[in-house]
Amino acid sequence: MGTYLNVDTSSFESLRNTEYIDKSMLISYFNSCLDTTNRLLCVSRPxxxxxxxxxxxxxxxxxxxxxxxxLFNDLLIAKDKSYEMYINKYNTIFID
Incomplete structure (x- = not known):
């Protein structure tokens, strides 16, 4: 529907203010793939x-x-060893 460069956190903040289910350990998996040959990931679900x-x-x-x-200090990802290493480290591009 649109192209977003350097997305701000407001869209995730609004999700956190509703009935949010913590799926932040997905970030841990992404962090484990960074800087490896498996760094290109595709998020596909039904x-x-x-x-x-x-x-x-x-x-x-x-x-x-x-x-x-x-936003993340009270989620499960904050307990992961890779949390501080990768948070706010990259420019983001979100294409929907």
Whole structure:
């Protein structure tokens, strides 16, 4: 529907303010694939299964323009060893 460059965290913030189910350990898997030969990932799930909300979460985590610690400190990913290593480290491109 649109192209977004350097997405802000507002779309993920609005998801967090609703009935959000913590799927942040997906970030841990993505972090484990970074800097390896498996770094190109495709997020595919059945229809109406949360692809867009997962991508918004990933964009908010990796986006380096905004400090996202407040959004993720109380989620499961904050306990992962790779949390601080990759949060807000990259420019993000979200194409929907």
């Amino acid at each position: 229809r109406r299964f949360g692809k867009t909300s997962s991508i918004k979460m990933l964009a908010a985590y990796y986006n380096r323009d905004i400090d996202s610690h407040a």
